[in-house]
Amino acid sequence: MTGIIDYDAGNIRSVENALKRLGADYVLTSDIGELASCDRLLLPGVGEAGWAMAKLRERGLADFIRHTDLPLLGICLGMQLLCSWSEEGNTGCLGIFSNKIRHFRTFLPAGERLKVPQVGWNSIDSLKSDLFSGVAEGSYVYFVHSYFADLNENTVASTEYGIRFSSALGKDNFMGCQFHPEKSGDVGEKIIANFLKI
């Protein structure tokens, strides 16, 4: 059973649909007891980081997530929430990954232009996680984001958009991907199927 952590995080319909396509059982809940009895957890997220952290704290989910030893995958904002700090809303996050979240324009050299958000299909490289077993280097996945995680020892995939950033993170039982595997065609479906085996 996969537990989708419910904290009113925007559109989670597509994550549910992806699990349905793969025939996976799931439950969408904010009940800690119920989440703790699952085999793995998904932290989805579309929205603003400061607001999302407030919601997680309000429901007691922040502490639960920090201490869980279940395999946990954060998607998009969900991945950013697992990091230490976000420039979006200048908010402290869960601190599982030491990475910081910055806006794409923060490090953009003066005079250089970059369309933000990054919208569309970009490639993932230097793949180092069971999430990517059977996924080729340079595969394309779908991104929609204005903020990114920097590179460090937790980086298990990287992507270039103006700057090279962490498109996936991993540490112990925690994983995160900046892109949307649930919208990334067959490659994305493979990544979710891999997570369901962890």
Next chain:
Amino acid sequence: MLTKRIIPCLDIKDGQTVKGVNFLSLKSVGDPVELGKAYSEQGADELVFLDISATLESRKTFSSLVERIALNINIPFTVGGGISTVEDAALLLRAGADKVSVNSAAVRNPSLISDIASRFGSQCVVVAVDAKKENGVWRVTTHGGSRFSDKELFSWAMQAEKLGAGEILFTSMDHDGTCGGYACNEYRRLSEMLDIPVIASGGAGNAEHIVEVLSPEGGCADAALAASIFHYGEVRIPELKRMLAAAGIPVRMS
């Protein structure tokens, strides 16, 4: 590297695709889900479903179709047609659409853009602009090009971006249906002035036109949308992507 997107557009009436499709061996060519899946398998990067039916009853049919599309298709898709309130947008986004496109209603009431963006995020708001050149001025039209508004293309696109549009989809009514190529100069100018992606639509007659509108020397657009040339098999997506790659334009190859 971020790739340029190829987006087939499907017109829907009463839950069925309207234009004939004569190149895919589908059981039901009228079923938008089957057709969308086929395009996705061919390598389409996104899909657009436009509801061209107008009645309230068919609006309901459309949102249940959107649920079925979301369940069956694993690439992003945009829905549009007749969205005039935040509630209209909410219904379709909750049904599983990734983005909504707004057109005439936003011209009438620009705050519709900021209302949807503040509630659901800019990433899901595509502002579609239909415009026609008159006496050297690109005037924004509504109702499928049949009425002139008081807006001008470039200033309206800038205003839409400020209001929270996530992408601009410009259709040149002078090029649409001509099969003579896209309005490349206008896409280039839009792309230079906006910080959000620009989607080109209207005028594609062959694959070379798409190469031209996406190339840095041509239209500089971030994505190309087309309908007939895909539906009638003039251009097949795998060959198109090979041509784009050969021309040095970054595309997703599957």
